[in-house]
Amino acid sequence: MNSKTVYLHLRxxxxxGRFSVVKLARTRDAxxxxxxxxxxxxxxxxxxxxxxxAIRVRLEPMTGEKR
Known part of the structure; x- marks a missing residue:
């Protein structure tokens, strides 16, 4: 399990009691x-x-008759 701390800057x-997230930052000092x-x-x-x-998409060119 990896953990990462980021900082929400609320205004x-x-x-x-209403706050809005105005910034998501790597440091508290932003x-x-x-x-x-x-x-x-x-x-x-x-x-x-x-x-x-991850979303994986595989594309293959069509050969022969068109569908």
Missing amino acids: KGTGW ATRDGDVVMPLTIELPDDFFDRA
């Missing part, structure tokens, strides 16, 4: 505005996640 929106909230987000994926999740 207060209209209404009580540029922010006053009042922004930075929260760590740890993502854990199996080592072969992208191999299993």
Whole structure:
């Protein structure tokens, strides 16, 4: 299992308790505005996640009669 931590930069929106994600960054130190909230987000994926999740397409040229 691989884990990676990224940082969500949240900004207060209209209404009580509403936040919007304004940035996804590799570091906590990325540029922010006053009042922004930075929260760590740890993502854990199996080592072969992208191999299993990848979409594979195989194209073969048609020969002979057109379908």
